[in-house]
Amino acid sequence: MTQPTVAAVAIGRNEGERLIRCLTSLRAQVDRVVYVDSGSTDGSVQAARDLGVAVVELDTSVPFTAARARNAGFDALRQDPPEFVQFVDGDCGVEDGWIAAALDAFAGRDDLVIVTGWRSELHPEASVYNRLVDYEWHRPAGEIAACGGDMMVRSADFIAVGGFDPTVIAAEDDEFCTRIRKSGKRLLRIPVAMTRHDAAMLRFSQWWQRAVRSGHGFAQVGDLHPDYFRPERRRVMLYGGVLPVLALIGALWFWSLLLAVIALYTVSYGRTVQGLRRGELPRKEALHQALFLSLSKFPNLSGMIRYHLRKARGRAMHIIEYK
Known part of the structure; x- marks a missing residue:
């Protein structure tokens, strides 16, 4: 039986040594590798070429988005499209054996379009922010509604749904997965180590910007698919907007209202702790x-508000970077 053809598309901007690790981890596992660069100034383009990787440099006059970069990488493969494409962020190293494991999952499953696996942090001990991200990656295996940008995709279905939406600047992978599901196809996470990510978040400001970007994604993807991210948007509006306003009113005029708001925050915090403990995190x-x-x-x-202001003013959706 002929082995399916697989190419990889890696995207990045000023990833330095992380990019070299990423591209090196791919070369022995796939037939072709394309690196898409979004205006790097650290020598990433030359480093990729030195490794023998095909490079696509995005036009810097058009706003960068991860979606736009992934589409550009796929476009570079269209003259001789592979059966499957492994998308990966340039700050991730792909684990040995991942490509073969993903192909095995696709075997005999014509309804299956996306296969992903387990991502973990390279240095979770470096900061509390890295540990937060590492825990964020811990998701159960099985059929899923969406996944992050590290995924293997069946090329024919990628073309059928039009690829990623280049205007979506955050959670573009969720938006793409939603369209795949709406087309009647399936997504699967298998219990196999896929990538090692290097968040490199060492400062509070980086964590804050990443959370702003997430909020922007909640709003923008929710605008395109109202049923998606609905619980997330409601929680943000309640705990980030409504309750602080009520607390201010309570502090000025009604102390009982302020105490009620504090109680709600306390209960919410307690439930979050319980959920993390069920996820086997130590108490501390x-x-x-x-x-x-x-x-x-x-x-x-803040990110949700930023999206709606940009939309109301007709402004381009520029990426929100945290590193």
């Missing part, structure tokens, strides 16, 4: 992470 770690998860509603709200 769960208490710490729950604090940031509770706080994240404020930058999330």
Whole structure:
């Protein structure tokens, strides 16, 4: 039986050594590798070429988005399209054996369009922010509604749905997966290590910007698919918007209202801790992470507001970078 053809599309901007690790991890596992660069100034383009990788440099006059970069990478393969494409972010190294495992999952499954696996952080011990991200990647295996940007995709279905939406600047992978599901196809996460990610988040400001970007994604993808991210948007509006306003009113005029708001935040924090503990986090770690998860509603709200302001003013959706 002939082995299916697989190409990889890696995207990045100023990833440095992380990019070299990414491209090196791919070369022995796939037939072709394309690197798409979004205006790097750190020598990433030359480093990729030195590794023998095909490079696509995006036009810097058009706003960068991860979706636009992934589409450009796929376009570079269209003259001789592979059966499958592995998309990966340039700050991720692909684990040995992942490509073969993903292809095995596709075997005999014509209804299956996307296969993803387990992503983990390269240095979770470096900061609480890295540990937060590492926990974020822990998701159960099985059929899924959406996944992150590290995914293997059947090329024919990628073309059929029109690829990624280049105007979506955050959660573009969720938006793409939603259209795949609406086309009647399936997505699967298999219990296999897929990539090692390097978030490199060492400062509070980086974590805040990443949470702002998430909020922007909640709003923009929710605008395109109202049923998606609905619980997330409601939580952000309640804990990041409504309750702070009620707390201010209570502080000025009704102390009982202020106490009620504090009680609601306390209950929410306690439930978050319990959820993290069920995820097998140690108590101290769960208490710490729950604090940031509770706080994240404020930058999330900022991101949601930013999206709606941009839309109302007809402005381009520029990426929100955190590193």
